[in-house]
Amino acid sequence: MTTEGTTNPSASGSGPTRTTSAEADGPAILTSFTDGVARLTLTNPRRKNAINLEMAAAIEEFCDRVADDASVGVVVVDAAGQYFCSGADTRDLASSSADPASPEAVARTSAVYGAFVRVGSLPVPTISVVIGGAVGAGLNLAMATDIMVTTPDAVLDSGFLTRSIHPGGGHLSLLGRAVGWSATIALAACGQSLTGEQAVARGLAYAAAPAEELPALVDGLTGPAARDPELTRRVMTSARLELGPPAVSWASALEIERGVQMWSMSRKGKQAWSSRGPERR
Structure with missing residues (x-):
């Protein structure tokens, strides 16, 4: 059975939900609820699926529906295009940098990171599908899920150091629980990165496979979880x-x-x- 609707738990529609971006270049988030599998797709490929405030709000709404819908047994987080997520939208980061201690700046960054915490706290298994790469807050989103699957050549990069800012969103904790102290410091403080294949070897990702094989891999994970x-x-x-x-x-x-x-x-x-x-x- 297929049920699809808006991220508002009380609404429904005939096709996948589209959360329209403030820009005129299409939807920012696409969601679907099908046979016990809830899917959240970032659809901002022109900016490598960078997360803006509107997208963060849509993620929160999606999580609300998953939490309230007992028919959902598993969540998949993926992205349109050839890149999973390049992090927080740099325009929001620039605005926050003008007065980072202001209530507006704190609320802005909290909204993005809070959305990732919601993903990491869902009552069902969550699976991220990383193609191309994940950087900074984008890596946070992938690490917030319970299972990360990726392509062997994807680049997983802490990224904060490159932008000369301190990691945020619990980045160090998320890295540490997956790869331990040494690898965390290598990535976050020494600017190293991991390929998808290396991420599997380090325990950061569950599996790496060519992009064309990922759908079957994800189906194998979601099927049993969604059945009951x-x-x-x-x-x-x-x-x-x-x-x-x-x-x-x-x-x-x-x-x-x-x-x-x-x-x-x-x-x-x-x-x-x-x-x-x-x-x-």
């Missing part, structure tokens, strides 16, 4: 409680999982375990 959204959401809740940060002890993990596993077994029922019983999950 209720179970998937409960697994994600337990994963966040257990793995943190901070992670809990093994003994605590046993207790976190015990009740939810009993719920899933009760839902399954005794007869479902028999080869002569109902179809097994």
Whole structure:
């Protein structure tokens, strides 16, 4: 079944949602909700999908709908064109640099980074599809997802140092939890970058494959999660409680999982375990 509508949870339409950019060059965000899979596509390729305030607001609205729609079991974040995301829109950064301590500047940067936190806090698995590259806040968005898949030659670049600004949006923490201290310092303080293939080796990305193979790879990840959204959401809740940060002890993990596993077994029922019983999950 396919359901598509605006990022407003109370609205619906016949095609993918389009959030129109303030510029006249087309929609800034495209969303769809299909068979348990919610998809958010950045559609600002002329600026390498740089995130502006309008796009950040649309991401927040999309996250609201995902959180409220129990039929959604997994989220995919991708981008139009040949580049995932070049970071925050430099025009917004320039405006903020004029008076960075002003309430307007703080609100501007908080809006962009807050949207990424929402993606990273969703109750379902989130998958980013990085083609071409991800820089700065764009890398934050990719790292905010639970699973990153990429092309082998994509460039993953901290980018803040190049622009002579300090990392923001929890960038160091996001890097650190994925690649550890040394690689974090190499990227954020020493200006190094990783290819998609290197990112997989470092643990920053889950898999790297040619662009034409990524749709099948993503389908293999989304299919099982989307088939049983209720179970998937409960697994994600337990994963966040257990793995943190901070992670809990093994003994605590046993207790976190015990009740939810009993719920899933009760839902399954005794007869479902028999080869002569109902179809097994």
